[in-house]
Amino acid sequence: MPENCSPLNAALCATEPTPPEDPAAPAPSVTVTLRDIASFIPAKPGNEMEPGGWAVEDLPANFVAEASAQVVSGTLLGRPADVRFTPVAFRWRHSDGGVVESGAPGETWAALGQREFTPTGTSHVYAESGEYTVTLEAVLRAEYRFGGSGWRSIAGTLAVAGDPQRVLVGEFDTVLTNGDCNANPSGPGC
Template sequence: MTMRDIASFRPSTPGNAMEPSGWAVVGLPANFVAEASVQTRSGTLLGRAAEVRFHPVGYQWAHSDGAVVQATAPGATWAQLGQAEFTATATSHAYATSGEYTADLAVVYVAEYRFDGSVWRWIDGTLSIPGARQQVLVGEFDTVLVTGDCNAAPSGPGC
């Protein structure tokens, strides 16, 4: 059994979220999070009732500035990670210049199948499913109400 044999079975389109939502600051990490999970699909395979279960195992964000970020996990929000906003993560990307960009997600799945409730059997190969395109507006921002350079005094007021 190969991925070609299960072509009529497909996982749903993965979601592609980011924080901050839809925008980023030049030189600071924007955090990307894929929304993909294990999914089971039912149907007919080789003339028999079957189920195919898809497991996400890889994530790739292709940014329109030429950067590619690959990960084995879908990423998590800064709050879930217990990190401050604009902290680098395994799935983050920092844009070097202002502009309008896109981030295209692809999720790689492995799959297994079974007939009529039998044991699950792994299928050779992987399947890459494109996710939703994320629009990213990147700009330069100045902070106000600070007592000085936040890089030099990160605990200062407004930093």
């Protein structure tokens, strides 16, 4: 058979695959690839940041992905099917050249029990003031099933990018104080 022969490219194959007549029948004994599920489109991940849309030069900004497992229905190999996409990793690409990778979507400082501007596993520090963008990619594992059968894994992963987010970075000077930070460590700016 030709190298590009697959059930979705039947014209390239010596013979067309014949789908089973019973929709509840077991899945065909073919290998389903990421290319075969190209028509199953997962949702773009959301990207939240703390503080919202701005950051302070030389202090961590915290990023939190919004992505979860999702099932997309459609037709696969000529049969009704479901494809489940599950996030397994996250990658934030910053326009200053920084890349942050994590196996978890991150959490807010409050959920982590941390003070604002403390480092997290998904934070990034901008070294200079300016306007930047950050784009989140969710790395997804895919599985498929026919007619309610068990889920079958598809080899490989795919990265789905969210919309770029604008980040304004500036310098910060504490102006209002209630004593120095040694005398009042919970005061503004401490």
